[in-house]
Amino acid sequence: MQAPFVTLAFSSALLLSLVVKFWLATRQMRHVAAHRHQVPAAFVATVTLAAHQKAADYTLAKGRFGLITTAFGSAVLLGWTLLGGLDALNALVRDNVPPAWGALAYQLALLAAFTLIGSLIELPLEWYSTFRIEQQFGFNRMRLGLWLADLAKAAAVGALIGLPLAALILWIMGASGGLWWFWAWLAWVAFNLVLMVLYPTLIAPLFNKFEPLPDEALRSRVQALMQRCGFAAKGLFVMDGSRRSAHANAYFTGLGRSKRVVFFDTLLQRLSPGEVEAVLAHELGHFKHRHVLKRMLGIFAISLAGLALLGWLAGESGFYVGLGVRPNLTAPNDALALVLFMLALPPFGFFVAPLMAQLSRRDEFQADAYACAQASGADLANALLKLHEDNAATLTPDPLYVRFYYSHPPASERLAALPGAAMAARA
Numbered sequence: 001m002q003a004p005f006v007t008l009a010f011s012s013a014l015l016l017s018l019v020v021k022f023w024l025a026t027r028q029m030r031h032v033a034a035h036r037h038q039v040p041a042a043f044v045a046t047v048t049l050a051a052h053q054k055a056a057d058y059t060l061a062k063g064r065f066g067l068i069t070t071a072f073g074s075a076v077l078l079g080w081t082l083l084g085g086l087d088a089l090n091a092l093v094r095d096n097v098p099p100a101w102g103a104l105a106y107q108l109a110l111l112a113a114f115t116l117i118g119s120l121i122e123l124p125l126e127w128y129s130t131f132r133i134e135q136q137f138g139f140n141r142m143r144l145g146l147w148l149a150d151l152a153k154a155a156a157v158g159a160l161i162g163l164p165l166a167a168l169i170l171w172i173m174g175a176s177g178g179l180w181w182f183w184a185w186l187a188w189v190a191f192n193l194v195l196m197v198l199y200p201t202l203i204a205p206l207f208n209k210f211e212p213l214p215d216e217a218l219r220s221r222v223q224a225l226m227q228r229c230g231f232a233a234k235g236l237f238v239m240d241g242s243r244r245s246a247h248a249n250a251y252f253t254g255l256g257r258s259k260r261v262v263f264f265d266t267l268l269q270r271l272s273p274g275e276v277e278a279v280l281a282h283e284l285g286h287f288k289h290r291h292v293l294k295r296m297l298g299i300f301a302i303s304l305a306g307l308a309l310l311g312w313l314a315g316e317s318g319f320y321v322g323l324g325v326r327p328n329l330t331a332p333n334d335a336l337a338l339v340l341f342m343l344a345l346p347p348f349g350f351f352v353a354p355l356m357a358q359l360s361r362r363d364e365f366q367a368d369a370y371a372c373a374q375a376s377g378a379d380l381a382n383a384l385l386k387l388h389e390d391n392a393a394t395l396t397p398d399p400l401y402v403r404f405y406y407s408h409p410p411a412s413e414r415l416a417a418l419p420g421a422a423m424a425a426r427a
């Protein structure tokens, strides 16, 4: 493949994705601002003007910040690639890791250096998001100490898991010939399955406390629901989400015996027992419809295609040169190819995102329908409204923005699809 073609394809995808991102973001912000003065008709009985306006202001603040992070991220991406950042880092690492340590040491050092620098560059933005935007709207509950401790822990866990995995993949790339990408894919799949089993029981507890539901009456109610739905009764946990944020949520995680439904304590504080049951029934709907499994299989299929593509690109000098990097002449190029691929892929992947979001929204409707069959639709509607309010999610998003980005249907569509919606309007 010719280097100028790679440069052209990459810059076109980057430019086009940027234009579309900015266009969508400004559409969303204009739409939300235009509807800020009035609660939409369907919600006048359930949502106050103050809550509606807080959601609008929060959406606008995040939207403005999103424009900055998008522009910044693209500048960094250009810096790494066409402007020569990765090339310079590669030369620096290659010339400073003693050859006696072996080619694997140089390659791991390159991956580690790249990851570390990339994270440090993004740190100020994350700080701003937490301690300025979330703080301003009363969501942040973290002090700087906890934030830094989280960072240190995440870095340690990332290194502990990431370095052996990277070493394994690099070894496969170097040792298994032309079909390396298939063996690397098998290793990647196995790693993800293990991680899905271990994450809820070993990794998530490093950051949060998980406890069984404390309330006895609620527990027996919830256990009856879980039995009806054929879900192991020990799989429900409450997480101390309030340590970090006032945002409320519930999610489904794990695989096999480790699968569980997790409620944020912030959510439990706000919901009535019936509403807790309805939200749990929704999460169990994801389990019943095998959404986690299907999504995982989809991701595995996409990674196989991605690795096959990388298997071809890694052997083309035009791939490196076209993205601003001179391939090594005396050392292996596998780590370099991995980094370059991770950098170059997102501008192209951006155009697949709407399809993913569409599938995810379909899953949410299915889980809602299941919840209405197993619990009260009116309770689910009320719980969804409280969740929207607690997270200051706008009730008036731009429809096109929703199609592109939203993993969950907006409240208006979601409530309209519930049989209990009419009842909830009076609550």
Ligand SMILES: [Zn+2]
Pocket (backbone or CB within 6 Å): 282, 283, 286, 364, 367
């Ligand atoms: Zn859901």
